[in-house]
Amino acid sequence: MIEEMLNDYLWKAISIRDTSVQKNQKENFYHEMLLGLLQYEDGWLIKSNAEAGEGFCDILLETPERTGVVIEVKYADRGALEEGCRKALEQIERKQYAVRLEEDGMKKILRYGIAFYKKHCKVVLGEAGILDEMCQ
Secondary structure, three states, rough: HHHHHHHHHHHHOOOEEEEEEOOHHHHHHHHHHHHHOOOOOOOOEEEEEEEOOOOOEEEEEEOOOEEEEEEEEEOHHHHHHHHHHHHHHHHHHHHOOHHHHHHOOEEEEEEEEEEOHHHHHHHEEEOOHHHHHHOO
16 A cells, blocks of 8 residues: 555656666655655654664654654665565664664554665565555
8 A cells, every 4th residue: 555655656746857866865865755755644753864773774753652663765776676675674674773663662663665766666564564554
């Protein structure tokens, strides 16, 4: 559901020229776009580039229901979306980003690897997700 909604949004709202920046900065465009979209939900605490575990997670989200969400964003070179999601989820685990949410008292923690390539995206959930439930 989230993947379908994001793909629809990408096709309707952006131009591939929006990502015509240096390779190492392409991810930033999608990161900022997601931050803007997530701010729509009132009551969610959104943290960008938050110190977590052994690094800095792209996006941490906390809901009033004490569900925490870790989102790691990747730009998928040559359209390798599955590989980008896999790398994102591996990074979440390797750098222990969820520890920050545990310390903040979150009861349930979800991990999302999201890969983008031009006007396409793939979303892989480390666990069935609250974002899908809230967007139905």
